[in-house]
Amino acid sequence: MHDVRPPAEATVVTDEELAALDAHWRAANYLSAGQIYLLANPLLTEPLRPEHVKPRLLGHWGTSPGLNLVHTHLNRVIAARGLDAICIWGPGHGGPAVVANSWLEGSYTQTYPDVTRDAAGMARLFRQFSFPGGIPSHVAPETPGSIHEGGELGYSLAHAYGAALDNPDLLVACVIGDGEAETGPLAAAWHSNKFLDPVRDGAVLPILHLNGYKIANPTVLARIPEKELDELLRGYGHHPIHVTGDDPALVHRAMAEAMDTALDHIAVIQRTARDEGIPDRPRWPVIVLRTPKGWTGPAEVDGLPVEGTWRAHQVPLSEVRSNPDHLRQLEEWMRSYRPEELFDAEGRPRPQVLACIPEGAHRLGTNPHANGGLLLRELPVPPLEKHAVPVDKPGGSLHEPTRVLGDLLEDVMAATADRRDFRLVGPDETASNRLQAVYGVTGKAWEAETLPTDEYLVRGGRVMEILSEHTCQGWLEGYLLTGRHGLFSCYEAFVHIVDSMANQHIKWLRTARRLTWRAPIASLNYLLTSHVWRQDHNGFSHQDPGFVDHVLNKSPEVVRVYLPPDANTLLAVADHVLRSRDYVNVVVAGKQPCFDWLDLEQARAHCARGAGIWEWASTGEGGEGGEGGEGGEGGGGEPDVVLACAGDVPTLEVLAAADLLHRHLPDLRVRVVNVVDIARLMPQGEHPHGMPDQEYDALFTRDKPVIFAYHGYPWLIHRLTYRRANHSNLHVRGYKEEGTTTTPFDMVVRNDLDRYRLVMDVIDRVPGLAVRAAPVRQAMADVRFRHEGWIREHGTDLPEVADWSWTR
Numbered sequence: 001m002h003d004v005r006p007p008a009e010a011t012v013v014t015d016e017e018l019a020a021l022d023a024h025w026r027a028a029n030y031l032s033a034g035q036i037y038l039l040a041n042p043l044l045t046e047p048l049r050p051e052h053v054k055p056r057l058l059g060h061w062g063t064s065p066g067l068n069l070v071h072t073h074l075n076r077v078i079a080a081r082g083l084d085a086i087c088i089w090g091p092g093h094g095g096p097a098v099v100a101n102s103w104l105e106g107s108y109t110q111t112y113p114d115v116t117r118d119a120a121g122m123a124r125l126f127r128q129f130s131f132p133g134g135i136p137s138h139v140a141p142e143t144p145g146s147i148h149e150g151g152e153l154g155y156s157l158a159h160a161y162g163a164a165l166d167n168p169d170l171l172v173a174c175v176i177g178d179g180e181a182e183t184g185p186l187a188a189a190w191h192s193n194k195f196l197d198p199v200r201d202g203a204v205l206p207i208l209h210l211n212g213y214k215i216a217n218p219t220v221l222a223r224i225p226e227k228e229l230d231e232l233l234r235g236y237g238h239h240p241i242h243v244t245g246d247d248p249a250l251v252h253r254a255m256a257e258a259m260d261t262a263l264d265h266i267a268v269i270q271r272t273a274r275d276e277g278i279p280d281r282p283r284w285p286v287i288v289l290r291t292p293k294g295w296t297g298p299a300e301v302d303g304l305p306v307e308g309t310w311r312a313h314q315v316p317l318s319e320v321r322s323n324p325d326h327l328r329q330l331e332e333w334m335r336s337y338r339p340e341e342l343f344d345a346e347g348r349p350r351p352q353v354l355a356c357i358p359e360g361a362h363r364l365g366t367n368p369h370a371n372g373g374l375l376l377r378e379l380p381v382p383p384l385e386k387h388a389v390p391v392d393k394p395g396g397s398l399h400e401p402t403r404v405l406g407d408l409l410e411d412v413m414a415a416t417a418d419r420r421d422f423r424l425v426g427p428d429e430t431a432s433n434r435l436q437a438v439y440g441v442t443g444k445a446w447e448a449e450t451l452p453t454d455e456y457l458v459r460g461g462r463v464m465e466i467l468s469e470h471t472c473q474g475w476l477e478g479y480l481l482t483g484r485h486g487l488f489s490c491y492e493a494f495v496h497i498v499d500s501m502a503n504q505h506i507k508w509l510r511t512a513r514r515l516t517w518r519a520p521i522a523s524l525n526y527l528l529t530s531h532v533w534r535q536d537h538n539g540f541s542h543q544d545p546g547f548v549d550h551v552l553n554k555s556p557e558v559v560r561v562y563l564p565p566d567a568n569t570l571l572a573v574a575d576h577v578l579r580s581r582d583y584v585n586v587v588v589a590g591k592q593p594c595f596d597w598l599d600l601e602q603a604r605a606h607c608a609r610g611a612g613i614w615e616w617a618s619t620g621e622g623g624e625g626g627e628g629g630e631g632g633e634g635g636g637g638e639p640d641v642v643l644a645c646a647g648d649v650p651t652l653e654v655l656a657a658a659d660l661l662h663r664h665l666p667d668l669r670v671r672v673v674n675v676v677d678i679a680r681l682m683p684q685g686e687h688p689h690g691m692p693d694q695e696y697d698a699l700f701t702r703d704k705p706v707i708f709a710y711h712g713y714p715w716l717i718h719r720l721t722y723r724r725a726n727h728s729n730l731h732v733r734g735y736k737e738e739g740t741t742t743t744p745f746d747m748v749v750r751n752d753l754d755r756y757r758l759v760m761d762v763i764d765r766v767p768g769l770a771v772r773a774a775p776v777r778q779a780m781a782d783v784r785f786r787h788e789g790w791i792r793e794h795g796t797d798l799p800e801v802a803d804w805s806w807t808r
Contacts, residue, residue: 011260018252020355021072023342024104025248027353028068029296030337031100034122035129036061036315037330042122043339043347048331050321057320058130059137060093062313063177065295066209067097070175071364072356073255075105077263079358084169086370086482088160090186091177091209092139092150096129099143104349105357107144107365111517119347141511141518144365147372147481152504154183158474160204161192163369163482165475166420166462170202170369170482171266178210178219185470185501190236192471193284194448197460198273200420203266206238206286211293213310222290229288238286239265246292246308258287281447296336298329368483373519373581375483379422380415381578382408384571388600391568394616395655395806398593401648402529404567405574405589406437409487412578413441413462416485423479425464425472426489433489433529434591438463469497476524477505485522485578492528492588493535493544502551506584510555513582520581528588531711532735533649533748539741545712545734548678551586552716556687561586561678563711565651566596568603569676576607588711590648592744595806597651610677610689611699616808617655619662620669639671640769641762642700646675647711650734653748654709656755656804661762664776668766673699681720693725702726705765709753710734731761745797749787756780 034042036059041052067089078085089098102108103125108115115121115128128134139146148159160174180186196204210222221229226242233240241258245251262285269282294312299305306316317326317333342353361367368374387408389399409424416422424430424438443458444465450457464475469490476486505524512518528547535542551559560583564570570589577585597614598606606612620639645654651674661670675681682690691699700706702725710717714734721727738750748754763769763777770777783798790798 011257011264013253013256017076017356018249018256020352021076021252021256022248023350023352024075024354024356025068025072025252026337027104027342027349028072028097028100029065030334030339030342031103031122031125032064032068032096033061033297033334034126035059035096035099037317037320038126040123042126043119043343044331044334048327050327053320053327053330054131055321056130057315057318059096060091060314061096061297061316062213062293063091063094063209063211064097065297066211066289066291067091067094067175068101069251069255069291070173070207070209070289071097071101073259074173074364075356075358076256077259078362078364079356081263082362083171083263084362084367084369085171085173085364086145086147086163086367087173087175087364088148088156088163089139089146090148090150090153090156090175090180092148093137095136095138095140095143098139098146099125099129099135102144102365104353105363105365107363110366111144117348119343122343122347141508141515145363145367145370147370147478149504149508151507152500153177153180154185154470155189155474155477155501155504156180157186157189157204157206158192158471159478159481160206161189161196162475162478164196164202164204165423165479166200166484167202167369167482168200171205171263172202173205173207175207175209178208178212178222179214181208181221182219185468185474188466188468188471189474191466192475193237194281195445195464195466196284196447197445198270198278198282200460203270204284205262205266208233208286208288210288210290211295212308213293213313215313216310218310233286233288234283237281237283239283240286240288242288242290244290246295248296251291255289261285262287298333301326301329370482371518372481372483373521376519376522377419377421379412379485379522379578381575382411382415384408384575384600384604386411387571388603389567389596391596391599394597395595397596399567399596400434400591400593401564401567401570401589402527402591403434403437405527405570406435408571408574409435410437410440413438417441420462421484423462423464423476423484423486424489425476425486427469427472427491427494428465428467429489429491429530430463430465433527435489469494470501473498473501477501480522480524483521487525487527487578489527489529491542492531492547493542495526495528495547496544496550499547499550502584503554506551506554506558509558509582509584513557523577523580523583523585525577525585526587528586529591531588531590532739533647533711534590534592534744535739537741540739543735543739543747545588548586548588548712549716551584552678552720554584556679556682558582559584559586560689561588562607562676563588563647563678564607564676565645565648565674566594566598566603568596568598568600569607571600572603572607573676588647594648595652597655606674607676610680611673611675611691613699614672614674617658617672618670619658620667637669638701639704640669641766642671642673642704642706643758643762644673644675644700644706644708645710646678646708649748650709650711650753653753653755653758655806657758657762659806659808660755660759660780662808664759664779665769665773668762668769670762678720681717683723696724697726700724700726704729705762706730707758707761707765708732709758729765731765733758733761743791743795743797745787745801746791749784754784756783
């Protein structure tokens with residue numbers, strides 16, 4: 001690691017420029033306070049009265065002056081240097097600041113023409129903030145230039161690095177609040193600089209804003225000695241540049257110098273790396289900005305200190321309508337910015353206020369990277385025929401589904417090698433999840449030390465591995481939101497670590513889909529493997545299929561969940577999700593050898609339907625199972641029972657149960673239904689993929705027993721189908737928190753998902769079968785009993801289970 005020093009000569013900022021910066025900053029502060037408080041009288045052309053103030057005061061003032069300072073100074077350097085830049089606003093609750101700056105630069109009016117850049121538009125700007133029918137208080141999707149809402153803290157820096165990847169000419173500034181800096185996700189994200197290639201990637205400029213307090217408590221990094229903080233940031237691989245103070249004139253000059261120093265430093269790093277090559281990782285700059293919380297707001301309210309304390313966090317003056325002294329203080333506070341110097345009589349910003357603002361797409365609110373769909377290109381997914389596995393008959397061969405997918409992803413990586421707009425991320429599990437074929441095209445991104453024993457670590461690699469699911473998710477979100485494509489591969493049990501991040505992204509997409517000016521982006525695609533049924537070697541701690549439940553609670557217009565039962569259906573699903581837009585797609589697929597049930601044509605048709613009858617596995621509805629492929633009903637008549645399944649292991653157990661029923665109860669009419677798209681089970685009015693009742697009833701019948709073997713927690717299937725006519729006859733088997741380090745088949749036995757239990761369920765629920773088939777039921781129970789003794793003695797599954805194959 002080395003320091004690359006910028007040139008010794010510093011850029012000189014003139015007094016005139018500093019005055020313009022201060023005017024812009026004061027205007028932004030005035031507009032921020034106005035959004036929180038004012039319902040009318042936006043320019044204070046008359047004395048402030050209670051009716052001019054909103055009845056409900058919502059918003060966050062404390063961080064806004066600092067964000068306004070950063071935005072103001074970013075404007076200057078972007079304009080002066082012609083930079084292509086965006087900013088990630090970590091303290092996203094400081095929405096008033098970013099909205100104010102967007103209005104000042106004209107991007108807000110460009111996006112929302114009714115919010116004009118004059119007194120009438122200012123009144124609309126103020127009224128709409130945190131107001132019914134208006135906009136949220138955060139830096140939300142509605143805010144031009146935003147790709148990070150900050151509704152939950154900790155993800156700003158990972159988003160920033162994701163945006164910079166494969167964008168060599170982009171500067172991504174990232175304001176990190178000192179409360180956010182205490183979170184685990186943010187702490188891990190500092191290590192992203194070990195993955196940033198100064199040749200092929202852009203630059204990230206972290207700006208750690210220390211205003212001292214969270215909602216009610218001091219912040220850790222603001223209270224440790226500056227030397228200790230310096231050591232921490234240097235340990236992370238950064239070169240700290242400090243700006244500290246509460247005198248606006250001095251802070252403006254220091255901030256301008258810090259920005260120039262940091263950008264000169266970045267320019268030298270990139271020029272050296274791109275022109276000469278560098279032997280090791282550079283030390284990137286970070287700005288540490290210390291200003292008071294609620295800076296320039298009321299110093300004291302009701303005899304208590306406010307500015308520079310936690311009391312400034314949200315609304316410093318909370319009783320403006322009912323307390324005349326608060327009303328007086330509000331008017332004095334807002335007039336302290338001297339609005340008559342900042343806006344003309346029509347409410348338009350004066351030339352001095354606008355002097356630092358960049359032009360056109362260089363403005364932070366109009367940069368196309370912050371509306372990534374504008375830059376998105378179709379992903380070149382190769383023809384599936386090249387990678388499909390041959391299937392002469394169902395169950396006649398075995399493949400590892402994710403290994404087959406890995407070959408497809410290798411081709412995707414090759415097809416995007418020049419354009420560099422596809423990344424694979426995951427927490428140290430690419431090879432474990434059988435996706436290592438991608439290393440034939442690209443290695444793993446790595447800028448730190450390498451050893452001779454290392455494999456596939458390269459500068460500029462497009463596989464990203466770090467043992468932080470938060471950072472992986474943040475990288476990918478930032479990458480997608482700026483117009484690229486990707487896939488997140490993760491062990492199923494540990495994707496829960498990003499539950500809340502997935503929730504935030506889903507909410508973002510739901511809102512963005514309703515904004516006509518935001519272009520669709522590539523979907524966030526999860527591949528969940530090493531799943532619950534084949535974590536028999538790692539044990540109970542690694543067995544949790546509940547991420548699907550979490551996701552299906554979210555916006556139906558955004559979320560999709562797929563459980564492909566074999567390699568070819570996984571290819572068909574992958575082809576669909578990689579091409580899709582504005583979704584969060586969850587694909588659950590195994591990495592262990594799995595029977596191949598459908599050829600590619602059948603798999604495509606099955607995935608297009610999302611759920612369907614497998615005639616070749618069914619019996620008695622119009623023939624003896626038949627040789628037909630996956631499709632509709634065979635020959636007429638109704639089944640005596642429906643065996644349904646979703647997931648690769650449940651599919652195996654259902655087919656083995658169907659085989660047992662065929663052999664032991666050949667007269668029983670059994671229909672096998674496989675579900676790939678789990679949302680198909682929902683009513684049509686509750687999800688875009690939901691089945692109409694007529695179609696659902698045709699598939700599952702209106703009155704026959706349905707034994708459903710499901711990959712995850714069984715009550716999810718009940719929740720999705722509770723309105724269906726035949727719900728009272730539905731019996732679901734799935735994971736019920738019974739796990740340990742054991743054999744693969746013992747996992748399904750422990751959770752009553754095994755083939756023998758499913759046969760017993762059929763006998764128990766088909767009318768008239770309990771007495772007639774009692775010997776068969778007893779035989780099934782005996783095998784389950786024998787199984788336990790066998791695995792304890794031999795450590796392997798019963799031979800009739802381990803050696804079973806589909807023979808019909």
